[in-house]
Amino acid sequence: MSQHAIAYVHSRNIADEKARRVFLAVAEQSKGEGDILGLNLWDADIPALAQRAGLGPDEFRRQLRTLKQHVRMDVLEHSDGLWEIVYGPTYTQPPRPRPVTPGALRAGPQAFWMPGWDHYSTWGYDEGLDCLYAQLFANQDDRDAAPRIWITPPGYQVRTVDELAAAIAEALTPYVPVPVPAEVIKSWLTTPPR
Numbered sequence: 001m002s003q004h005a006i007a008y009v010h011s012r013n014i015a016d017e018k019a020r021r022v023f024l025a026v027a028e029q030s031k032g033e034g035d036i037l038g039l040n041l042w043d044a045d046i047p048a049l050a051q052r053a054g055l056g057p058d059e060f061r062r063q064l065r066t067l068k069q070h071v072r073m074d075v076l077e078h079s080d081g082l083w084e085i086v087y088g089p090t091y092t093q094p095p096r097p098r099p100v101t102p103g104a105l106r107a108g109p110q111a112f113w114m115p116g117w118d119h120y121s122t123w124g125y126d127e128g129l130d131c132l133y134a135q136l137f138a139n140q141d142d143r144d145a146a147p148r149i150w151i152t153p154p155g156y157q158v159r160t161v162d163e164l165a166a167a168i169a170e171a172l173t174p175y176v177p178v179p180v181p182a183e184v185i186k187s188w189l190t191t192p193p194r
Contacts, residue, residue, distance in 0.1 A: 005030040005037045008088060012071045019070045021053040022063040026085055028052075036115065038074075038086035040177075074178045086178045090187075112136065114180075114188040117172075119143070123151075123164065123189060132158040134168055138175065148175070161189060 005027035014020040029049070030037045041049075043061075050060035064083065067075055073087035109122035112134065120143045123134035133156075135147035149171045151158060158164045165186035173179055 002027060002030045002032065002037065005032070005088075008037060014070045016070060018053075018055065018059070018063050019067055021055070022060055023067060023071070025049045025053040025060075026064075026067075030085075032088065034115070035088050035090040036086060037088040038084070038178075041083040041085060043081035043083065076178060084177050090184050110189070111192070112168075112188060113191070113193050114185065116176075118188075118193075121147075126152075129153055130159075131156075132161070132164045134164060136168065136171070161186060165189060 006024065009020070009023045009027045012023070014023060026039065026041070026049075027037070029041065030039045032038060046060055047057045050057045053060060055063065064075055064085075065077065067073065071087065072091040073085065074091075076084040078084070109124045112118060112121035112123055114121070116139055117136055119139045120137040120141070121135065123132065125131075126133050129152075131153060132151075134149070134151035136149035136151075137143060137145075137147050141148055149168070151164060151167045151171060156167050158167055162182070166182040168189075169180055169182040169185045172185075
């Protein structure tokens, strides 16, 4: 049971009683202690969760589908019976990124702090090409192999951190279960983890 996830649900002050009970049932099963919380839930597990929430399975599913109306989150229902649910402070209170100065960019490669991609991934400014670049490795990748994702010319002519964040968000789509918003990517480019 994730006390962090449960505390997060309580902090949202959801007025709809059924939605709050469903969100609490989800939080009790969630993983994560940081800014991103969530779980993969199989449809076969819903009857037990529904009973704990005092609802029928069909009502529980209906509430899951509409939970996004009460709090910013992703709820993806797949045809194979898998529900991907991702939520947390990153969705509702994204950190304010500090500005990246041109001098800092010219200082060399910068770290990319996205969880799961933070061991070897870098980004920076290429003076010869006069643009930003990113070389992204998933943490399980071999650091001596080519980056899994390259954001460089000619495929990308990125001039600002906002453009780089948008390009990375798009390029990451095949590798992450839930698309990551560009503003969250930008925070991982510019704000070190706490």
